[in-house]
Amino acid sequence: MNKKKLSHSSLNSSITSVLAALLCILIGLVVGFLVLLAINPAHAWGDGFVRILKGGFHDAPYGVGKELANAAPLIMTGLSVAFAFKTGLFNIGAAGQYTLGAYGALYCAIMLKLPWFVCLIAATILGGLWGAIPGFFKAYFNINEVITSIMFNWIGLYLVNELIYQNGTGPMYDVRNTRTMNLSKNADYAQSIIPDFGLNKLFQTNSTTIAIFLAAAVAVLIWVVLNKTTFGYELKAVGLNKSAARYAGINEKKNIILSMAIAGALAGFGAGLYYLSNVSQWNPLNSTSLPTMGFNGISVALLASSNPIGTIFSAIFISHISVGGSFLSTKYYPTEISDLISGIIIYLCAFSMLFRGRIHALLFRNADKTNVNAEPAAPAKPATEKEGK
Amino acid sequence: MLLLIKYTLLYGIVLMLVALGGMFSEHSGIINIALEGIMVIGGVAGVLTLTMLPAGMPVFLVVLISVLVAALAGMVYSLLLAFASINLKADQTIGGTALNLLATAIAVVIAKYFSDSGSAKLNYTNKPFLFSIGGLELSIFVPLGIILLIISYVVLYKTRFGLRLRACGEHPQAADSVGINVYKMRYAGVVISGALGAIGGMAYIVPPVQTWNFEVGVAGAGFLAMAVMIFGQWKPFNIFGAAMFFAVFKSLANIADSTFLAQLHWSSNIYNMMPFVASMIILAFTSKNSMAPKAEGIPYDKGSR
Amino acid sequence: SSASTASSAAASTASSAAEGGEKIVKVALTCDTGTIDDESFNQACWTAVSSYMGDDCQYYIPDADASDEVRETKIRQAVNDGADVIVCVGYLYGASLAWAADQYPDVKFIAIDVTQGDIGTDAIPANCYCITFKEEQAGYLAGYAIAKDGKTKLGFLGGMAVPAVIRYGYGFVQGADAAAAELGQNIEINYFYGGQFYGDANITSRMEGWYSNGTQVVFACGGGIYTSAVEAALKNNGYVIGVDVDQNYIGAKGVADGTYAYNPFITSAMKGLTEAVNTALADIEAGSWGDIAGSNGNFGLEDGDYIGLPTDADSWNFESFTTDEYEEVKGKIKSGEITVDNSSDDATKPTVSEFTTVNYIQ
Amino acid sequence: MNTKEVSVSKRHERRVSRLAEDFVIEMLHITKEFPGIKANDDITLQLRKGEVHALLGENGAGKSTLMSVLFGLYQPEAGQIRKNGKEVAIRNPNDANALGIGMVHQHFKLVECFSVLDNIILGVEPNKMGFLQKAEARKKVMALSEKYGLRVDPDALISDISVGMQQRVEILKMLYRDNEILIFDEPTAVLTPQEIDELMEIMRGFKKEGKSILFITHKLNEIMAVADRCTVLRKGKCMGTVDIKDTTKEELSRMMVGRDVQLQVDKKPADPGRVVLDVKNVTMHNAQHKKDAVRDISFQVHAGEIVCLAGIEGNGQTEFVYGLTGLEKISSGKIMLDGKDITNETIRQRSKDGMSHIPEDRHKHGLVLDYSLENNMVLQRYWQPEFQKGGFIRSDKVREYSDKLIAQYDVRSGQGSLTTVRSMSGGNQQKAIIAREIDKDPKLLVAVQPTRGLDVGAIEYIHRQIVAERDKGTAVLLVSLELDEVMNLSDRILVMYEGEVVGEFDPKTTTVQELGLYMAGARKQGKESK
Ligand SMILES: Nc1ncnc2c1ncn2[C@@H]1O[C@H](COP(=O)(O)OP(=O)(O)OP(=O)(O)O)[C@@H](O)[C@H]1O
Ligand SMILES: Nc1ncnc2c1ncn2[C@@H]1O[C@H](COP(=O)(O)OP(=O)(O)OP(=O)(O)O)[C@@H](O)[C@H]1O
Ligand SMILES: [Mg+2]
Ligand SMILES: [Mg+2]
Secondary structure (H helix, E strand, C coil), rough: HHHHHHHHHHHHHHHHHHHHHHHHEEEEEHHHHHHHHCCCCHHHHHHHHHHHHHHHHCCHHHHHHHHHHHHHHHHHHHHHHHHHHHHHCCCCCCCHHHHHHHHHHHHHHCCCCCHHHHHHHCCCHHHHHHHHHHHHHHHHHHHHHHHHHHHHHHHHHHHHHHHHHEEEECEEEEEECEECCCCCCCHHHHHHCCCCCHHHHCCCCCCCCHHHHHHHHHHHHHHHHHHEEHHHHHHHHHHHHHHHHHHHHHHHHHHHHHHHHHHHHHHHHHHHHHHCCCCCCCCCCCCCCCCHHHHHHHHHHHCCCCCHHHHHHHHHHHHHHHHHHHHHCCCCCCHHHHHHHHHHHHHHHHHHHHHHHHHHHHHHHCCCCCCCCCCCCCCCHHHHHHHHH | CHHHHHHHHCCCCCCCCHHHHHHHHHHCCCCCCCHHHHHHHHHHHHHHHHCCCCCCCHHCCCCCCCHHHHHHHHHHHHHHHHHHHHHHCCCCCHHHHHHHHHHHHHHHHHHHCCCCCCCCEEEECCHHEEEEEEEEEEHHHHHHHHHHHHHHHHHHEEHHHHHHHHHHHHHHHHHHHHHHHHHHHHHHHHHHHHHHHHHHHHHHHHHCCCCHHHCCCCCHHHHHHHHHHHHCCCCHHHHHHHHHHHHHHHHHHHHHHHCCCHHCCEEEEEEHHHHHHHHHHHHHHHHHHCCCCCCCCCCCCCCCC | EEEEEHHHHHHHHHHHHCCCCCCCCCCEECCCCCCCCCCHHHHHHHHHHHHCCCCCEEECCCCCCHHHHHHHHHHHHHHHHHCCCCECCCCCCHHHHHHHHHCCCCEEEEEEEEHHHHHCCCCCCCCCCEEECCCCHHHHHHHHHHHHHHCCEEEECCCCCHHHHHHHHHHHHHHHHHHHHHHHHCCCCCCCCCCCCCHHHHHHHHHHHHCCCCEEEEEEEECEEEHHHHHHHHCCCCEEEECCCCCCHHHHHHHHCCCCCCCCCCEEECCCHHHHHHHHHHHHHHCCHHHHHHCCCEHHHHHCCCCCCCCCCCCCCCCCCCCCHHHHHHHHHHHHCCCCCCCCCCCCCCCCHHHHCECCCC | HHHHHHHHHHHHHCCCCHHHHHHEEEEEEEEEEECCCEEEEEEEEECCCCCCCEHHHHHHHCCHHHHHHCCCCCCEEEEEEEEEEEEECCHHHHHHHCCCCCCCCCCCCCCCCCCHHHHHHHHCCCEEECEEEEEHHHHHHHHHHHHCCCCCCCEEEEEHHHHHHHHHHHHHHHHCCCCCEEEECCCCCCCEEEEEEHHHHHHHHHHCCCEEEEEECCCCHHHHHHHHHEEEECCCCEEEEEEECCCHHHHHHHHHHCCCCCCCCCCCCCCCCEEEEEEEEEEECCCCCCCEEEEEEEEEEEECEEEEECCCCCCHHHHHHHHHHCCCCCEEEEECCCCCCCHHHHHHHHHHHHEEEEEECHHHHHHHHCHHHHHHHCCCCCCCCCECCEECHHHHHHHHHHHHHHHHHHCCCCCCCHCCCHHHHHHHHHHHHHHHCCCCCCCEEECCCCCCCCHHHHHHHHHHHHHHHHHCCEEEEEEECCCCHHHHCCCCEEECCEEEEEEECCCCCCCCHHHHHHHHCCCCCCCCHH
């Protein structure tokens, strides 16, 4: 009977979360449409709203391929943030960890010419290291990870730029392109590119690799770790109550660092997926903005209410509307409309707990009314009285 | 040297203003991570106002109106944070992060809408904001900032409002139990931070150039200001000191090649990194007795005990 | 599938136009970075296109940090929106062009600042016409003129270290060096890339550092970055040299509306963007696309007046340097008497005489 | 109301008590609901002028809620409040304050980093155009402090002063506002016996001044000592009001829980076996102060006996327990558990070696409040092969085990094993911890204030569990501030003062008074106590 109750109530809560997310999306889209109307009413529907809604399908299959190529790293940064959330930490440092991951992947690909999976591992490790630092500061100095992560985002950016650029002489730096070497332009790097198994052909793109499947697989793995293992139990316990975890014999310092390291590793892995799919190259001259992938990860995690499986879908959605936004005609609309929409959605997500409550109340009003101080079930009582004496 | 002072002041005042904003918000119990976004909003509002004011207007009025509009915009924008985190009890860091993402998008959309060419670039004049004393050119934001600093100190420590505000950030239940409206005080804290943050955003953009591309945002200055606030231990004058400390690094990074530091041949990446590294080190040393308001980040629920 | 219909539709209109006298239906301009109103590179090209085409044109600019993929998407979009001629502005389009030219054989591509090397194919694709300029010559002229004009402390402020900017810069150094050697006068050049194509407090403060340390003129070479140089110059009675187009009008406008106390633009190092784009579009409509397609028009002084300084009285703000001297040195370049090294490798700096000190700042 | 009626009512107190004029405050038919529960169900409480009126009830009976309604923190769904016979609306603490109602909350409402003075004036700051005028406030505070013997240093920070002193600040807060009706919500839970006596004295003083007092406590002794009348609540309902003169402790507790409660634990004499815990010369440094928190402590606990560490709060008990259980490192000394040196073992290892720990602070250490009850039930054992296989949690086994404990220990909650522990009442949370720790079958049970803040029913239950554990042969180390508990439960008592063990006693031969002297540091046994 209890089992049934569990599956029932957890199903209810997932339905509620999904509905809440959909509601956020709906409101975001409506506001987006209003903005389109305000800017240029004549084209708001066909040239504006429909393009955003259609996303990659506006230019299928190419657009869809692009959407997937972008979704893969987004799933990972989303997972990075979501994983940290689940363990009680706010990883706003995914951008920095992603930066380091990019460096790791590109260094192994360009300098060491290693196979793609090795490069991916390198990206994961470097991202993990960069994530571990704020974890360390949190564990040993009790400094809020948010502030540390923010600082290490910038430190990471400057560091990686310096390492790659080296005043224009860096061996990974392609002076002609002002980017790192283009992996697909040189047969030397072929083994470092993630295989695509015909996906590029299918989508008529150059960078749709199996990255999306790798990312989805990792998401499932993270879900299992968090929900089914003792390791996940420990991590969550530390996140929810450090002192109690310590009391329970869990090494809370180690676990905080581990949590952040894993979160960082996930972000680093995402960078690996992105750069090793050769979606883009690193531009070390850019010293004023962090990779947006890192911050969009926060959006993804929020939209998924930190459910690892949910990040797969929310990442694809975010990627969908931003590809849609990029198909907006500059003649009528700024492409930033899609950023605006996702910004609004995330803002709404920030208090989606409220929606969730309302939706839950609406849907399951009669299903699970509970009384906190309920008397225990009848048969339990005599047994305890006997026990007491 | 004069130049170093000038740019240290210029940049330091920006950081200080924004950090003071953050301080008010945190003393009321709300972590305002949206400062970066508020700066952008303040910047775009102030700059737009500048472009729209008629040419012949007296300098004094130009400054007054544009700064007020910026502050107002920041206050309105910060209401979004206040609403989410006070009324709806949303997670403050998450709400703030969302507002940061949103701010740049809003600023770009607005700037593109208003600029003639459809780019996110706005042209304006900064003349009304500059004046010089004996060869040292300063922006109006320097005296304004100093005044706001002193006012901040007085308000925080010498007035009834300040006492109540701090009580709300330290122990909202206690404040509530003596009849202080915690929600109202928190709104006040956040809105003040909106105003200061927005003025800071304008101070960041306007004095040094007369064209701004809003796609750039404010390049992390808001986040740095948060570091300044922590480094300054949530106290006005300490924040001033911390801001100047950061600003010296920043200015050195830029004018290093005009000073003896040019010999070191450090790249600007290294200079840029330094304030962050320095504040990490200092944070590590001062972490043991942090003065952070105790209730910051925790939504206040009248019902909970 | 909507894409394929769209592109085939575009293709068919293009081909029918070809039969009916090469009428251009729609031109798309795609930029690589910066803004459309950067008062230089992008803007000059856009002005050329829009004044030629009227309403039948549209521009596309990706985000600041876009990838090849994104640029390909921009081209795709342009085709989907019905463009039959696409002007790709900026060397970053190289890789995307390799793909696009292949993908859309019926679309005509005019690629500005793009070389075969940038595209990376064995030959320039048959439906692509590359336009490049010898920026080093423009830089040389500016450097020579300013040093000849008696300025001894110069500065070069690049946007990002991209090939065109580097050529301008190195040309500038070579020109200034040549004048210094001629005059037997020691000169000093601060050389720096801002890493961005816009001005802000960082750049302004650096420029103020230069000017207040005696730098007289800065060659501001990188889209919107000039704003910082101008800002700093005005505070220190310094001057700037414009780039790409005659930027004197910016100063004049500033003086007129009171933003600037005086016009700080001494001169500008120009390349004939508008002319080149206009000529190419006219060639298409005149039916001579076949002559230029698949080739690289590398415009320098040898080929005509594609490069130079503005000689209008308004724009000529030198103290002593005369137009005659200018014509003389220009002639020498034209004739090949002077060759300007056209390296655009950031890592190898131009060689200079003992009169010149270049202070490369990282 | 008029004076004549007052004097009449004084003469015929009992008979005419239903006359409205008799009371300063009347709360009539108050109902207050929270989601899922009626915290107050048609409760009527009438307070006379100049009386101490006690409010008694189990945990969660609704006492604090009722007082919060009176103080304007909550709005009732039904019922009315009258002051001096006139109906009043109390929408917030300001209204309450205006009516002369003040409250000392169960958990102090003081801003730690503010000075005493700032805390007192907060909310009613004397000011000129918004600028604080502290000088006059200081004068008034000093005068009040003088008058009622409430010694405080107005400039000290709250974080630097003792709990007793903090309570004085709370009381001064009420007096500063000229309150006539004073509510004390469990004021003695945190005080030492001496401080409790002091507080009782102060209350009597107030009574003499004509102030009326509402006094919530779980300690029947205190009610008997100071209260005039007592209203009893049970599960949100009013069980009636009685005169203290006419009642007994037993009757009160029966009213409260609805059955007879044994206030005295009956237990067999102890039968101590082998030495289970051997503490040798343990010293611990204190992070904040130079003085050592724990100084050279040595003692033993045998199997089958309950040894109690008694003492006033802050004399090193907490630190010592942290050292013993591994939460903190000890500076020197040695700890042996059943013959094994565990001085440098990890917390996990100590647990494996047979140590169970009922922590002092159940919210901080004892529970992960946002975990489900079942997850909390295995907090100390989730890693055992019984509950995991290859790193994967065997959730069916966890559920089974948790259901078993819940049934066995009568842990009440809304959704059984799936309940989020945060939503459970304090008593049931404590029961869950006790179930978990006892079911581990420990060799040594360290129980720190196992009944803090619980009602007599829950206390009785927990005491029985601890005695049963002892009878099974477990060594029990009890740390308690509650002298009744100490006397009731222990087989041996060690008194700690300033980090040292200053005496060892047999509960059968010692008295509370004697213990009090040792706890206050007035006396000290020779070194033989080791
Ligand atoms: N803020 C709240 N939200 C929901 N339910 C609450 C809230 N406060 C109290 N309750 C409910 O009201 C009941 C009464 O709580 P209250 O705090 O008044 O009890 P109490 O008698 O003071 O208990 P204790 O002796 O432990 O202090 C509780 O059992 C609880 O279920
Ligand atoms: N904010 C809240 N939301 C929901 N329920 C609450 C809230 N605060 C308290 N409760 C309820 O109040 C009840 C008792 O809470 P309370 O804090 O009074 O416990 P307690 O018995 O006094 O324990 P303690 O001695 O630890 O204070 C619990 O059943 C809990 O469900
Ligand atoms: Mg209570
Ligand atoms: Mg309680």
